[in-house]
Amino acid sequence: MVVEQIIFIIISIITLGGGFGVAVTRNLYYAALYLIMALAGMAGFFVLLGAGFLAAVQVVIYIGAIAVLILFTIMLSRRLMTATEPQANAQWWLGGIVATLLFVVLVAVVTRVDWPIAEAEPAADTIVQLGVSFLGSYLIPFEVVSILLLVALVGGVILAREVDKE
Amino acid sequence: MSSVPLSWWLVVATGLFCLGLYVVLSRKSAIAILMGLELLLNAVNINLVAFWRYSTPQEIGGQIFAIFVIVIAAAEAAVALAIIIAAYRQRQTIEVEDFDTMQY
Numbered sequence: 001m002v003v004e005q006i007i008f009i010i011i012s013i014i015t016l017g018g019g020f021g022v023a024v025t026r027n028l029y030y031a032a033l034y035l036i037m038a039l040a041g042m043a044g045f046f047v048l049l050g051a052g053f054l055a056a057v058q059v060v061i062y063i064g065a066i067a068v069l070i071l072f073t074i075m076l077s078r079r080l081m082t083a084t085e086p087q088a089n090a091q092w093w094l095g096g097i098v099a100t101l102l103f104v105v106l107v108a109v110v111t112r113v114d115w116p117i118a119e120a121e122p123a124a125d126t127i128v129q130l131g132v133s134f135l136g137s138y139l140i141p142f143e144v145v146s147i148l149l150l151v152a153l154v155g156g157v158i159l160a161r162e163v164d165k166e
Numbered sequence: 167m168s169s170v171p172l173s174w175w176l177v178v179a180t181g182l183f184c185l186g187l188y189v190v191l192s193r194k195s196a197i198a199i200l201m202g203l204e205l206l207l208n209a210v211n212i213n214l215v216a217f218w219r220y221s222t223p224q225e226i227g228g229q230i231f232a233i234f235v236i237v238i239a240a241a242e243a244a245v246a247l248a249i250i251i252a253a254y255r256q257r258q259t260i261e262v263e264d265f266d267t268m269q270y
Contacts, residue, residue: 022189066239
């Protein structure tokens with residue numbers, strides 16, 4: 001086996017193990033930590049695929065902002081940090097059947113299709129390409145997404161503020 | 167060429183997607199459902215970047231799509247957590263089964 005395949009298998013064990021931990025654990029705080037493990041594995045995947053900037057973005061935004069925000073919210077609903085009653089609702093077996101069925105069907109499809117593989121290598125300066133595209137052909141989505149972030153920021157502050165009871 | 171075939175990447179992405187789907191379908195806590203949603207979005211990102219790398223490595227569109235997915239997931243997670251905090255203040259619970267009336 002080539003070294004790259006071994007690294008791929010190790011990182012996929014980390015990522016899928018983190019996802020499995022989120023699914024199985026009873027403690028909500030541990031589930032958030034398993035999520036961080038899965039997100040870190042994802043950053044490893046991006047490095048393996050040659051998307052270094054995306055790996056840095058993944059670590060900074062997903063782990064550094066989203067996962068930390070989730071941890072803050074868990075700590076703000078404080079009773080739930082110690083609760084260990086079963087976290088699965090009454091239809092968990094149905095969810096398991098649906099997820100397994102979907103997995104089997106998708107894997108059967110995905111391994112049988114003859115995907116068009118390009119023999120070219122990616123350019124050495126993908127960051128330059130990203131910068132040029134964001135201000136060039138993808139300018140409008142870029143501006144729209146910044147307005148979306150502004151709306152989410154203002155909306156989040158308004159939704160979560162303390163309401164003074166008169 | 168890379169020694170890891172494309173189908174391996176797609177199988178891992180499918181596995182992560184189905185794990186996220188199971189978390190969304192079968193957990194009681196709203197925050198846990200949000201975590202499953204993040205797993206779903208990450209599985210989609212693996213797919214996007216893997217197809218970028220193997221099918222169109224000269225164009226940057228796949229990575230841009232993945233960056234937009236990450237940004238929109240961040241905005242959506244912020245708003246969802248704000249809603250969860252507000253709902254927790256009202257009802258003192260975040261189990262989605264307990265939010266069963268439209269009027270408190």
